[in-house]
Amino acid sequence: MPEGAPILKEKGNVLFKAGKMADAAQLYAKAEKADQNDPVYPSNLSAALFEVGDYAGCVNAVLRSWKLLRSRLDKKPDLILRLSIRLAKALCHGFRSGAISADAVHANPSTSSNVASTEELAHVWQEWKQMRPELADREAKARASLANFSRLPILIKNLDPTREYYSIGQDEFINILEGWGPSEPFPMKLDALPVSRLSSLAFFYGGVGDARHTYATVVGLHRAFRALSKPKQTRFRAHITLNDVHPAVLARDLCILMLLNELIESKNSTEAQIEIKAALMYTFAGVVMPSYCYDRLHRVIRDLHARLSETPVRLPAWLHVVSDSIPVLLETIDYWALRINKPTWRTLQEHSNMSHREQRRSSEASVLPGMAPGFANMIAGREDAQRASISKTLTSLSDSQLREMQFVPPGTSMKDAREFIKDNHDMLVDFMLERMRDGDNASLEEEWYDEIKVFLPPPELRKRHPGFEDAFKRMKKGDELSDATRNKLDDHIEKEWKTNVTLFDLKNCDPRWGWGNDNGYPLLRLDVFAPIGMVEQFNNHLHLGGKAPKEAEDRAFRSCAVFFDAVADAIKGLSGRLTLEILVGGLSEELAKMKFGADQARPSEFPREFTRMWLSNVPDYVHGPMNMALYVVPSLQNEPEAAAACNCLLNTGAWNNDDEFTHNYTLLHPDDISRYLGCRIVRKEAIMDIFSLAPLSLPRPLAGLASREELVAWLTRILLNTLVPGRGKPRPHNVRMPHSVSTLFRLLIHLHRVGFPGHWLSEFVGRVLSGSLVTDIAPYRALYPIPLSDFTRRVPRRRVRLDPWQAEFENIVAVGYYGFPFPVSLPPDFAREASDIGVYEAVVHETRIFKNASMFDDSPFEPISNLLFYRANPSNIIQSIPSVLEGRATPAPGTFFILTTQEFMDYRTRIRWRMSKRRVEKMKEEKWSMVAFRTDTNDQATIPVPVSKWVYMGSGDA
Template sequence: MAAKAAKFKQEGNDLFKAGLFAGACDRYFKAEKADPRDPVYPSNLSAALFETGDYAACAEAVLRAWKLLKAKSDAKHDLIVRLSSRLAKALCYGARAGSITVSDVSTHEAAIEELRKASITGKPSTSTSAPTDDALVRVWDEWAAIRSEMVAYAQKGDACLGGLSRLPMFSKALYVPFGTDDVIDLTAGWGPGQDHPLKIDKLSVDMLSKLAFMFGGVGDGRHVLGTLCGLLDGYWKLSKAKQLQFKAHLTLLDIHDATLARDLCLFMLLHELATTKDATAKVEIKATLMYMFCGAAMPPYCYERLQALFADLRRRLTSTPTDLPGPIHVVSDSIPAILRIIDYWSKAPKTVRKMLANHESMSLWDRSGMAGPQSIPGVSAEFQRTIDDRVAAQREQIRNSILTMSDADLAKSKLLPAGTSVRSGRAMIEQNIDLLVDEMQKLIMPGAKTQTREATWYKMLKVFVPPKELLARHPSFEVAWKQVKEKGEMATMSKHKAWAHIESEWKPNITIFDPSHDDPHYFPNGDGYPDVSVDMFQIINQFHKFNIRDKRKMAFLDDNQTAWDVCSEFFDNVAAALKTLGNRVTLEFICGGLSEELAKMRFKGDVARPKEFPRKYTRMWLSNVPDYTHGPMNMILYEIPNLQDDPLAAVSCNVLLNTGAWSGDEEYMHTYTLLESRDIPRYLACRVITCRPVMEVLVLGTKPLPRPLTELATRDELTTWLTRVLFNTFIPGKSKPNPNNVRLPHNLVAFFGLLMYLHRAGYPGHWLAEFLTRVLSGRMVSDIAPYTGWYPIPVSERTRRVPSRAVRTDPWLVEFEMILATAYHALPFPVLLPADFSHDPDDMVVYEARVAPVQQFTTLPMLNENPYEPRTHLLFFRADLVSAAGAIRNLPSLFEGSASPAPGTLFIMTAQEHVQYQECIRFRLSRRRVERMKKESARWSMVAFRSGTGVLATQPVTIGKWVLKVDEAKEVEYQQILEELD
C-alpha cells in the first residue's frame, strides 16, 4: 500500500505545482487512505485544502497529521512548524468565514494548543520553506485575537452587514415621469422579440407559491401592469388545485419619491376600478388613469378625482396601522417621502396654460429632422453603422413584401388609388417603390408619427379626446371633434372655443411635477414646469401593441381609433387581473436605491419590510437604471445575489442614456466590468443568458454559490483583474457630454462589495485577504495602469501593461478604514489592519459641512447638469502643506508614486452620505481619527471635486466647521472614548 500511496502523492505534487489544487486534494486524500500511518499525506492534503479555501477540512487534516507526527520520535521540527502555521491560518480564515465554529474549536482545543506549543517551544527551524519564529508567533497571536472575537462575530455580524448595506454608492438622477419601453410582461420574457417564458402552468407547486418580481426602477409602472396581465393569463391555465397555491409578489422600487407616489396613485385608481360597480365612475376612473399616465393636462373631473385620492392616501398612510387596500403595501420608511410628494401635488399652484406651453408631442422623427431617428448626431461610427445596417435590412424586407404581394392582397391593400386596376397599380407601385418604402418605414420605426384623426386633434389642442360617454361635458369639443373626424381639420372658430375651454377648465397633470422643478439648484434656468417634449402617442401605441399581443393584427392604430379606445381596454385588463388574483398578489412599494435596498434584504437590514416578504426574486427588470449605476458590474454584485436559485430566474436591463456611445456589446460589457463577456461567468460566477445590451437587452442569471475553484479564474488572473478594477476606482477616466455620457460611479464601498461577492462565489479567503493587505500597506508594485482617457474603455485596455513600478495607495486608506470598521464583525476573511485603524463600527460617524460652490450649474447640454450629480470625490488636506487644486490636478502622478504631497497630509473619500454642492456635504469618518486631526492641525480642510472631470466643485471647509451628526443616546459613550485619546 505504501507504493500506491507514494504514487498518489507524486501525482498530487504534480497537480499542486500546476495550481490544480482540487485535483491535488483528490490524490492526497487517496494517498492518506492508502497509507493512513504516514503524517506526510494528511499534511500535504492540508496544504492543498488550504489553497482551495476549505479551511475547516484543512484544520482537520492538520490535526490528523499532528496526531501521527507526535507519536514519532524522529518527527521533523520543520514539518511541525509548517503544520502549526497552517493550522493557525486555517483557524483564522475558517472562523471568519463561518466554516469553523466556537464548538469546533472547543472540541479540538487541546490538540490545537498542543501543536502550537510544540512548534513554538521546539528548536529553531532550519528550513527556508518553514515560517520564522516571529512569523509563527504573529500568526498565532492573530488567531488568539480572532478566537476572542468569535462570539462578537456571531452576535454583531448581522448588524455590521446591515451597516455595510447602508453605506452610499450612488445619488439620484433626474425625475422622468414617462417611460419609453414597450410594455413588458416578465412572465413572457423581456419584451417583443425577447421571449423567455416562465410557463407558469409547468412550475412546481413550491415555485408557484413564491413567484416574485422586482421592478427597479419601476418608472411609470407599465411593466408592472403588463406582468399582472401575464400572471392572470398564467393563472387561468392552472388547475384548481394549483390555483390555490398560486402567490405572486411584485416589488415596485424607485429612487425617486415622485415616481413611487405616482405609481401608488395609479394602483389605487386601478383597485378602485376593479371594485366599483358604478358605470359612470368606471369611465371617470379610466379617464383619470389615461390622462394621468399619458397626458400633460386633464379634465376637471379627473383632477378632482386625483385631489380626492391625495387626501384619501394621506389619511390611509398616516393611520396606525396603515389603511391601504388588500394587495397594496407601502414599506413604512418610504411613507414620509411619498407624503411629501402628495402634499406637494395637493398644493402646487400650476396652470394648464403654462403646462401646455411647455409641452410638444414630438416623435423621434420630429426631433431628428427629415433624416429620421436613424440619424443620430454624436454617436460612435460603429453604432451608426449598426443602425444603418438595420434600417437597410428593414427597407429591403418592406420592399420585398410590397413587390411580392399577390393580386388579391394588393387589391385589398390601401396602396392602390381608388378605381385603379391591379395591373396598372402594380406598375405605379414599382415606379414609386422608394417613396412607398419611406412611408411604410415611418409607420413601423420606433418613434414613428401616429397617423390617426386624434393625432391631428392633439397637434392642435395638446390633449386627448375625452371618452365618448363624457364628451357631452365638453360642448366645444363635440363640434371640433366632429369636424376633425369628417374633414381631417378643425375650423378656426372651433379651435378657439376648444382652447378657451381647456384654459378655463382643464388642469395640468400634476403628477408629472416634482419638487425639483421648483428648485433653482436643480434647474437654474427653469420656470417651475417640466419640459414635456414627449410623443404621447408613443405610449398609446405601446399599449395598443400590448393589447393585441396574442392576436394576428397589425400594430397600427386605425384612423378613427382614439387614445381612450386603447387605454380603456388596457386598464380594464389590468383591473381584471387585480380583481381575479385578489389576495394572491401583493404590490410592495419601496422608495430607495436599487442596489442599496437589495443589499439590505441580503444583509438583514430591511427591518421596515415584513419578514414574510421575499428577499429573492424570480425575475428582475431594471430598465436602464444600470446606465447610472455601473452597468453589468453592479448588476452582478448587487442584483444577481437576490435572484432565486432557479434556471428560469434572471435579471435584465436595456440601454437608453448613452446608446450611441458604444461601438458594440463587447465594449459595453468591458467598460463596466473590465472583462470580456465570455470571461464573466468564470470570474464572476454567473450566467450571461443574452448579451445584446446596446440594441436589445442584457439578461444575466445566477449560479449556485460557491462554485468549485476549477470553474473560477486562477489566482494570478483574479489578482490582475482586481488590481485593474481598484486602480480604475482610484483614478477614473473622463466622461463625455450627452448623448455619449458613460457613468462609472462605483466607489470603494462598491469595490469592497466586490470582495465580499467574490468570497461568496468561491474564491479562497486568503487570496482576497492577502490582496487587501497589499493595498493597506500604502504602496503596491504593479504593471497595471488605470485608464485615464475618455469613456468608453476600449477592449484593448484589457491586456495593457506598463513597466512595473511602485504606486501609492495611502491617499485612499482612510476610506478603507471606514468601510472595514463598519463591516468589521461581518468580514468573511481576516484582515491585518494598519496600527492607526479603528475596528469599532460605533466609531464611524457622520459629519456635515456647509459648503459653497465654485462653479455655476445648468441643465443645458454639455454643461454641469446639476449639483446633485453622483460623480463626486472628497479631498481632505492640510491647507498649510497642500494645495487642493494642485493635489486634484496631480492626482494621477500622486498615485504613480510622486513623493509630494507626503503621506498623512491628504486623503480622498469616494463615498459620501449626501452631496449638494450649494448647501452641504455629509461624510462618514472615524471620530477618533477626526479628533486626532484636530489636535494635529486646525488647517485640515475638505473640498469636493468631480471625479469624471477633476473640476473643483466647492470652497474648502476647515475641520473646525465640520458638525458631528450623532445619535444623542451614544454621546456619553463617545465622550468617554474621546477622554481616552492621547
C-alpha cells in the first residue's frame, strides 16, 4: 500500500534534519504528489530544494504552495512569512547564478501579502529590489564585470619586480602526446580520437623556457599526423601556446623560431643550411658563437624588430605573437640589437663548464642544510632501491654480459669472475651507482670544451677557424696543447667569435638589481652538455637521423642539426595545420583573462581550453596545486586525455612527503581535492617526479562534496592564512605562498561552478564583509611548509577583526560585483561599481636596500609585500597586525587599512594600487599616508608617502 503524504513528510523531515537534503526533497515531492491540496508539502519541498541549490525548483515549489494558500481561509501567516523570505532568497540566488532568467521572473505572479513584516523579510526583499534593475542587461553586465575581475592582481608582489632569467633549460624533452617525459608516460593516441576532436587539439606550455618541449611536441605531432588516415589528416589542426612571464625568454624563442623559418626556406642551399643549423645550435645551447652565426642571429633580431613593428605584424603563417606581448618583446629585441656590449673575452672569463658530476654534487650540497627529514628519507629510500636494483643485476649477469664488464680482465674464467663479484660486491655496487648518477666518461668534444670553452664547429665550416683542426687532432692523440696553439685559438675566438646575446636581459644582468654575478653578466657556470645530451636522448628515442655517437668530434652540432631538421620538417609538413602562439604574461593572469573573456588581444578563433598543459615548475612560484586547481584545470578540455602537470624544482628539499606538498598550498589532504576543488589528482609525486591534475565533469553531485561546515572551516583557514601568513625558510627551501585576497573571491566563483550552493558561499562572504566572522581557526604563523597536523588545529572561538582589509574587499567586490554567481550583501559604505574604484600611484623611496642572499631572509624578490594606509605610527601597526586579527581593539577600526595586492610594486621607485575614490577623498581630509611593508619580517620597506603625493591614474574599470 502506498505511503500517505503525512508519513512521507515525516520521513523527509528526518532526512532534512540529518542534512540529507536531496533525499528529503525526493520524499517531499512524493508527499506533494500524494496530496496536491496541502500547501505544506510544496513548502517543505521548496526548503529542501533551496538547501541543495536548486533555486529555480525552489521558486516553482514556493509558487505552488502560495497558490494553494491564497485559496484557503486559514492563511497560515507563519508559513507565508517563511515562503516569502525563501522566495526572495531563491530569486536572488537563482537570478545571479543564471538558473532563473529575466523572462521567468516577469512571467511569475506577484506574491505580495498582508503578512506582518520582519527585519529579515524586509532585508531579503530589499536585496531583490536592488537586484531587479539588472534584469534588463544581466548577461552583458556579468561578462563585463568578470572581464574586469580577471584583470585584478592575483598574486602578492615582490618588493622588487626584477625576474630571474633562465635562458637554457635543464629538463628532459617532453613530447606532450607521449606524457610528461621519458619516465612519465601518459600516452595520447591521436588515431584513436574521434575525427571531430582532431580539429581542436590545443596544448599550453606555461613557463615555456627555451621551448624544448614545444619543439619536441611539434615533432611528435608531425609523426602522429603522418600515421593518420587521409580523412583524419584533413580534419587535423593543432595549436600550441608558448607562455612565459619573462619577455626575454619568449624573445629568445622567437629568434630560434625565425632561424627555423630560415632553415625551412633554404632547403636548396647546403652551405646556408649548415650555417643556419650551426646558428641554431650556438643560440640554443652556446655561450659564444662564430661571427657568421652571430651575423645570422643578429639579422634575425633586426628582422624581428621590423616584422613586429609593422601593422599588421608580418610573420610566417604558422607563427602568431599576441599583440599585447609585442611592446615588451621589442624592449628585449632592441636591447639585443642595439645596446648590448658584452666582449667575448669577458663572457668566456665568466663562463666555465660544469660537469654532470659537479652539478649533481653542488646541487646536493646546497640542498642539505635545512633539508626536511622526510625528504632526506626519500633520498635514502631511492638510493636503497637503486642499490638493490644494481645488486640484483650484478648477481644475475649472463656469461656473455659478464665478459663485457670492464672490471673483468680478458681471459678470466666465469667462475673466478663470479667469485670476484661476490668478494667485492659492495664496492662494485658503489662504483656502478656512481657511474649511473654521473653518466659516461667525457666525450672528445667535452674535453675540447673544457680547454677552449666553445662548441666545435661542424667539419664543413671548420676551415674558417684557423688552428681548430690541428688543435683538435692533437687532443685526439692525447697531446697537450702548446702555449702558442692556445694563444692562437684564444686570439681567433676573441676577435672572430661573439657573445650569445640572448643569454642576457635588460635587468637580470644589471649589477644594480642583484641577480647574476652583480657585474653585468648572468651566472655562466653551466653544464653545457646537459642540453646536448637531452637532444641526443630525444633523437634516439624517435630514431631521428641515426644515432650520433657520443665520441663524435662534432657531437653538439650533429645532435642539434638532426633535431632542428626534424622540427623544421615538422613545421613544413604541418603547414596550414599548426599554429604556434607567443604569449607574454603570468600563467594565472593569462588563463584568468581567457576564462572570463578579457583576452581580446588574442584572436577569437584561438582556443581558450586546452587538451594538455605542461607548466614546468611555475607552480612553485604561484601557490602550487591550489593555483593549478583555480586557474589551470578550468582551462582544460573536459576529455579523458586532458591533464595538466608540473614538477617541483624551487624547494624540493623543503618537503617531508608529497601529501605535505599538496596540503601546504591547498590546505587539504590530497584525498579531499575532488570533494572541494572539483578536480582529480592524476599523479601526486611532485617532489621526486611530477604532480598532475585532471578535470572532472562539473557541477559535482552535492552528496560527493564537502559539507557546509567543512567548507566554511576551509574557507576561513584560507582567508586567515592569506591575511596573516607564515614565513618562508631561506633558499633553497623557500616555499612561496603568494595568493592574495582577490584569489579567495576567485575561489568562491570556482566553488559555485564545482557545485556548492550559492547561499553557502554568499553567507560566508556576508560574514567576512560585515566583520561578523566567528571561528576557532587561527592562521599558521611558523615556518613553511604548513604540516598536515595544522588541518585539525583549533583555538578558542572568537570574533576576528577583518576591518583592516575592508578597503581591499571593497576593491574586489566593486569590480566583480555583477559577475559573482551569487548575491553579495554589501556594507552600506561599499562601492558596487568598478568605476567607483580609482588607480593611484606614488613615487617611493626605500627605507633600506634588501639583499638577495640565500643565507638571509630579507630578499626583495619574494612575494611578501603589502601596503599599509594609516593615520597613526606605521611601525606600531605593522607589528600589531596578527594581534589585531585576533581581536585587539587598537588601533581603532577605520584608522588603517591593508592591501595585499598592488597593480605595480617597486619599492625603490614607484607603487600603483587600487582604492575606492570615496575612501581616498576621506583620507585626504584626514591626512593619511602609505608605506609598503614585508609580511615575513614585518619590516617597513618604504618611507611614508602622504596622501597629497598620491597621483590619480584613472578608473578601476579601464
